[in-house]
Amino acid sequence: xxxxxxxAQATTTDDERQRDRDLDGLVLALADADPLARRWAAxxxxxxxxxxxxxxxxxxxESEPSVMEVILxxxxxxxxxxAVIGLVQCLRSEDAMLRNAAIExxxxxxxxxxxxxxxxLADADPxxxxxxxxxxESLRHxxxxxxxxxxxxxxxxxxxxxxAVDLLGxxxxxVAVPALRALKQRFxxxxxxxxxxxxxxxxxxxx
Amino acid sequence: MGVTLKRILVIDDAATVRLYHRGILEAAGFAVSEAINxxxxxxxxxxxxxxxxxxxxxxxxxDGYGFLRELRSKDIPQAxxxxxxxxxxxxxxxxxYVSGANLYLIKPVRPERLLAHVLTLLGLSVAPRDPHQGRxx
Numbered sequence: 001x002x003x004x005x006x007x008a009q010a011t012t013t014d015d016e017r018q019r020d021r022d023l024d025g026l027v028l029a030l031a032d033a034d035p036l037a038r039r040w041a042a043x044x045x046x047x048x049x050x051x052x053x054x055x056x057x058x059x060x061x062e063s064e065p066s067v068m069e070v071i072l073x074x075x076x077x078x079x080x081x082x083a084v085i086g087l088v089q090c091l092r093s094e095d096a097m098l099r100n101a102a103i104e105x106x107x108x109x110x111x112x113x114x115x116x117x118x119x120x121l122a123d124a125d126p127x128x129x130x131x132x133x134x135x136x137e138s139l140r141h142x143x144x145x146x147x148x149x150x151x152x153x154x155x156x157x158x159x160x161x162x163x164a165v166d167l168l169g170x171x172x173x174x175v176a177v178p179a180l181r182a183l184k185q186r187f188x189x190x191x192x193x194x195x196x197x198x199x200x201x202x203x204x205x206x207x
Numbered sequence: 208m209g210v211t212l213k214r215i216l217v218i219d220d221a222a223t224v225r226l227y228h229r230g231i232l233e234a235a236g237f238a239v240s241e242a243i244n245x246x247x248x249x250x251x252x253x254x255x256x257x258x259x260x261x262x263x264x265x266x267x268x269x270d271g272y273g274f275l276r277e278l279r280s281k282d283i284p285q286a287x288x289x290x291x292x293x294x295x296x297x298x299x300x301x302x303x304y305v306s307g308a309n310l311y312l313i314k315p316v317r318p319e320r321l322l323a324h325v326l327t328l329l330g331l332s333v334a335p336r337d338p339h340q341g342r343x344x
Contacts, residue, residue: 094298094299096270096302099265100270104267126293131265134265158315159314163221166221166223169223190315192227193315195226
């Protein structure tokens with residue numbers, strides 16, 4: 001085990017010696033066959049905000065979870081509009097692991113994600129709207145309750161509303177009560193909505 | 208006396224969904240445990256395997272597909288798994304079955320529907336308890 005570790009470290013060191021650590025060299029290393037080289041490249045690309053496109057492109061095809069994790073960390077550290085646009089792209093991926101990783105990364109970028117939230121919550125794809133509500137779960141932003149209220153008032157898709165109600169039970173205030181009651185009226189035949197809205201109302205009443 | 212309750216593990220990162228499924232299944236006489244993601248579910252399984260799993264797809268740390276793949280690779284008594292998700296895409300359903308799910312249901316699942324599938328997968332003709340006597344709500 002120790003030997004394996006030493007060998008792995010040696011590979012990484014050799015790689016660092018062999019490749020240029022400038023933008024072009026790192027972007028090249030990002031597509032290396034060796035996951036260690038990819039991981040180091042993803043880590044070092046934090047110094048190059050213009051590498052966002054290359055990072056996102058690699059993220060969409062990356063199969064190694066540890067490399068994926070480093071790419072996401074780098075993207076959140078770069079944290080500019082391009083990085084967020086790339087993360088939004090990941091929400092449309094068919095890879096559940098990538099989608100979940102993007103959601104977790106977006107939660108860390110409240111100020112950058114906020115300007116896009118209105119558009120995400122109005123996306124034509126209900127799955128993207130659900131993921132957007134998932135992002136709100138830990139997004140420390142003063143607009144969260146308003147966004148959720150808009151969802152349960154306007155969105156016609158039951159699962160988008162259901163996801164928003166779950167969250168309103170945690171972050172909702174007295175302001176949410178009329179919208180929750182109206183939601184129950186809108187989905188009278190849906191046991192889950194009745195259950196979740198009642199639970200949210202109970203939690204809000206309990207303060 | 209001597210009757211062992213069937214054990215069901217509900218795996219979902221949404222607390223309300225866990226509570227909802229738990230309420231339906233406990234009212235019908237099943238022993239229900241919860242896990243908030245695939246990793247925590249694997250820890251529960253390591254303690255003692257379950258008779259049935261109700262699994263969400265999108266969860267942080269380890270999603271439902273990953274959980275099922277790990278579960279099915281283990282040398283333990285295998286049990287049926289119902290994958291429950293908001294996603295209706297054919298690819299998600301295919302992936303669910305490839306990962307080891309026995310059934311794919313789209314949320315929200317009505318109580319009588321969930322119960323009927325659970326009974327079928329467990330080979331039971333009736334629930335251990337009349338669910339209408341103890342149902343939440």
